[in-house]
Amino acid sequence: MTRLRSVVRGCGSYLPRTVVTNHDLAARVETSDDWIIQRTGIRQRHIAEPDETTSVLGVRAAQNALRNAGIDASTIDLVVCATSTPDHTFPSTATQIQAGLGIQAGAAFDLQAVCAGFVYAVATADKFLTTGAASRALVVGAETFSRLLDWEDRTTCVLFGDGAGALVLEAQPGEGHSGDRGVLTSHLRADGRHRDKLYVDGGPGSTGTTGKLRMVGKEVFRFAVGSVTDVIAQAFDATGTTAEDLDWFVPHQANRRIIEASADKLGIAREKVVLTVDRHGNTSAASIPLALDAACQDGRIKRGDLVMIEAIGGGFTWGSALIRW
Numbered sequence: 001m002t003r004l005r006s007v008v009r010g011c012g013s014y015l016p017r018t019v020v021t022n023h024d025l026a027a028r029v030e031t032s033d034d035w036i037i038q039r040t041g042i043r044q045r046h047i048a049e050p051d052e053t054t055s056v057l058g059v060r061a062a063q064n065a066l067r068n069a070g071i072d073a074s075t076i077d078l079v080v081c082a083t084s085t086p087d088h089t090f091p092s093t094a095t096q097i098q099a100g101l102g103i104q105a106g107a108a109f110d111l112q113a114v115c116a117g118f119v120y121a122v123a124t125a126d127k128f129l130t131t132g133a134a135s136r137a138l139v140v141g142a143e144t145f146s147r148l149l150d151w152e153d154r155t156t157c158v159l160f161g162d163g164a165g166a167l168v169l170e171a172q173p174g175e176g177h178s179g180d181r182g183v184l185t186s187h188l189r190a191d192g193r194h195r196d197k198l199y200v201d202g203g204p205g206s207t208g209t210t211g212k213l214r215m216v217g218k219e220v221f222r223f224a225v226g227s228v229t230d231v232i233a234q235a236f237d238a239t240g241t242t243a244e245d246l247d248w249f250v251p252h253q254a255n256r257r258i259i260e261a262s263a264d265k266l267g268i269a270r271e272k273v274v275l276t277v278d279r280h281g282n283t284s285a286a287s288i289p290l291a292l293d294a295a296c297q298d299g300r301i302k303r304g305d306l307v308m309i310e311a312i313g314g315g316f317t318w319g320s321a322l323i324r325w
């Protein structure tokens with residue numbers, strides 16, 4: 001049965017120019033390169049300068065994705081930006097990215113699901129494209145988490161970085177089976193009972209300030225490894241595929257130990273796992289498109305490959321999407 005699919009036309013990313021190593025951080029708080037690498041796998045992260053706002057990073061990533069797709073920005077009729085660090089409370093970062101690209105048609109909005117934001121954004125754009133509500137979407141994950149960090153708190157400030165990535169998705173006819181190119185299935189979950197395990201202690205509706213990131217690291221770790229694999233099993237079930245069919249597993253890049261424990265639990269071979277957390281740290285909603293772009297640029301992800309993306313974020317929110325590239 002023929003049906004519309006959201007097919008990947010292009011991928012792009014952008015990282016701030018300043019690199020901060022673990023040694024740089026050890027000069028600011030009581031930590032060490034060894035501790036950070038052993039517990040998280042992170043060696044360095046990019047940190048935005050004041051002129052590098054979330055929308056600036058998002059525009060550059062989107063320009064790279066459009067160039068990679070070989071299409072003109074004026075043909076985009078949907079911009080979805082996943083971010084928890086908008087330039088302003090409003091207007092949305094998506095509208096600023098839209099304006100930065102010179103797009104005047106279609107819809108643009110932000111989507112906030114913290115580190116799961118990019119998976120939520122892909123799933124949302126897919127619904128627009130496969131129902132005919134849009135024809136070409138730019139899906140952006142862009143973050144400046146460095147602005148939310150308490151730089152005195154060694155338990156959180158060593159974990160995060162800034163950056164942006166983007167996909168161009170286009171509605172194209174498919175056959176309705178797992179051999180189709182495009183987003184084959186997506187599965188989203190949330191459980192707000194866990195909101196106090198990972199949160200920002202401010203906001204326009206409460207303190208009137210931006211606030212700082214707070215986290216109960218051990219509990220996030222336990223939940224990330226123990227509970228999020230349900231959405232991956234659902235993706236396999238919905239498409240009749242298995243871990244062996246996957247070419248690449250591109251999870252949210254929070255912590256090497258979480259990623260490897262999840263892959264092992266799912267029976268996904270370690271060599272199929274794309275890892276960028278060592279170079280980027282945790283860039284929240286930007287981490288998956290940054291990792292996708294890294295693996296496309298170095299030739300690992302190729303047209304026709306089966307790629308699973310998966311993430312968990314504050315809320316908790318979590319989700320998966322299975323994409324035939």
Ligand code: ACO
Pocket residue numbers: 030031032035036039040115154155156158159198215217218219220221224252254255282284312313314
């Ligand atoms: N440098 C040195 N020592 C540190 C640091 C640091 N940066 N941070 C904490 N410590 C100390 C602690 O104070 C503690 O000392 P103590 O034993 O004297 O009390 C010791 O190291 C062990 O601390 P734990 O919190 O038990 O360390 P753990 O092994 O749990 O690792 C970590 C901490 C890395 C945060 C881990 O819990 C984790 O990865 N959690 C997941 C959180 C995560 O990835 N969040 C990202 C956002 S969520 C998301 O993206 C889904």
